[in-house]
Amino acid sequence: MGRSRFTVINESPHFLTCTVVNWIPLFSDPNIAKLLLDSLMFLQNQQRLKLFAYVIMENHLHLLASSAELSKEIGNFKSFTARQIVDYLEEKKHVSLLKQLNYYKSEHKKNRNYQVWQEGSHPEMILSDKMFQAKLEYIHNNPVKRGYVDQPDHWRYSSARNYLGLEGLLSLNGLEDRTQSVK
DSSP: OOOOOOOOOTTOOEEEEEEBGGGOOGGGSHHHHHHHHHHHHHHHHTTSOEEEEEEEOSSEEEEEEEOTTHHHHHHHHHHHHHHHHHHHHHHTTOHHHHHHHHHTSOTTOTTOSOOOBOSOOOOEEOOSHHHHHHHHHHHHHHHHHTTSOSSGGGOSSBSHHHHTTSOOSSOOHHHHHHHHHHO
């Protein structure tokens, strides 16, 4: 299956989804989830990404984010985290997971042994406050809908706590911008 091309326009927030190949539940391992969090934090600290919301599930993540070069930064994020995840799996000798990442690797990816991420992130530009709120609720309710928790803020790997004024695993550098622009 070929790459799908989406156009990212300006620095508006976008809703994005990044999915592990064949929906393999890699992010059930807290160490791998931490690799994702650390990478998102790095992009924020380097002012390469504004993060408005996130949720990390066992095999995918959703983001509300913006950047001057969003496609490039998400590509960098996926490339870097893929390398980190493979290194971690090799170090821990998770042979069965590595075999799956090899088996589900796209045929055209001849220069590597493994593929962690499905291609694309399907960015959807946020066109209104109503759309922003709908995507925010979708992100935060994802673990509730899956039956993992009863309340969105009970999911550790989510920004739902940030929106309640509580400390989350990541701070949201886009949240301040968003609340100021709504006033």
